[in-house]
Amino acid sequence: MNETSEKTGKGAARKRVLSGIQPTGEVHLGNYLGALRQWVHMQDRYECFYSIVDLHAILGEDEPASLPARTLDMAISVLAVGVDPERCTLFVQSDVPEHVELAWLFNTVAPVGDLERMTQYKDKSKRYDSIPVGLLNYPVLQAADILIYRADAVPVGDDQRQHLELTRDIARKWNARYGEYFPEPDAIIPEVGRIKGLDGETKMSKSLGNTVSILADEDGVWESVRRAVTDPQRVRRDDPGRPEVCNVFSLHKLVTDASLISDIEEQCKAGTRGCVDCKRIFADSLVREFAPFRERAEHLRAHPEEVRGVLEAGADRAHEVARETLGEARARMGIKWRSTL
C-alpha cells in the first residue's frame, strides 16, 4: 500500500465491505453489539460501504410521512456510534437506483423455491392476507445491495445468515451463466450472537419494547435497566444468585470493564450484592459507553446540513462504483443494443 492509500484508506488491496440497516427510528444495544460496533471496527481494515436501506423499510410501511425523518435519524445514530465518513462511504439506498436495476437482473436467476424457504419470509408473510411480491423479493434486493459493490464481506447480526447464503447462491448462479464476475461474500457475524432483550426472554427488538436505546441519557438508561429481569429464583436481596442464568450478567460481560466481572459474579453467587446494585453498575457501564454517542448525536441534530452533506457525498461515491458494476452486468446479459448501431 502506498502512502496516499494508507492515509485516505482507499488502498486497492483492501477487501470491500457492505452492510445495511433499516431506518427504524431507534438504535438499541442489540443493534449496536450485534452489528454497528463491527461497522466501526471494520472501517480501517476494509473499504466500507454502509447503507440506510429505505427501500427495504417501505415493505409493510404505514408511516410514509415520517420515513425521511427516520432516515436522517438513523444516519445520525450511525455517525454517533463512530462510523466516520472520512474513512467509509455512508449513503441512503434509494439515492443509488442502480441497486434496484441489479435486483431485477438477479430476479432472472434467483429461484422462487429458495426465496420461499427464507425464515424471515415465512414469519413475515403470516402477517398478510395478500402477500406482496416484494416480501418474497426482499433478499434479492439485499443481494443486489451487496453485490453491486462486489463486496467480499458483510458484517451483520446472526438473523441475516440465511440472506447471506442466498446472496452467495445468486452470485454463483449468475457467474455460471454470464462468466465469473461477482464474489461470494462472507457474512461476518459477531460472537455475541443474538442479544436478548431486558425481559430476559426474547431477542432485543424495538417492536417488543425490551430495548435500551444507545442515545438514552442517564435517566433513560436507568428507566430501562431498572426493569430488567434477573435470576427469577432470586427473591430477596441476600438470596444467592445464579449469574449463569441471569441475562443482566450476560449483558454485563459485554459492556462492563473486565476487571469488575469476577467480583460481580462472586458477590451475586454469595448473595452479598443485590440485583438493584448490580443493575446500577450495568447502567453506569452503559452510560459511560453511550456518552460519546450522545454528544455526537446532539451536535449532528443541531447541524442536519452536515448529515445531509455526508449522505450526498456518500451517494456520489457509491453511485460511481454501482454504475460501473451495473454497466458490466448489463453488458454481459446482452443489454447493450446501442453498441450495435
Ligand code: AMP
Ligand atoms: P434491524 O434493526 O433489524 O435492521 O437490524 C440492524 C442490524 O442489527 C442487523 O444486522 C441485525 O442483525 C442486528 N440486530 C438487530 N437486533 C439484534 C439483536 N437483538 N441481537 C443481535 N443483533 C441484532
Ligand code: TRP
Ligand atoms: N435485511 C437487513 C436487516 O433487516 C438489512 C439489509 C438490507 C442489509 N440490505 C442489506 C444488511 C445488505 C446487510 C447487507 O437487518
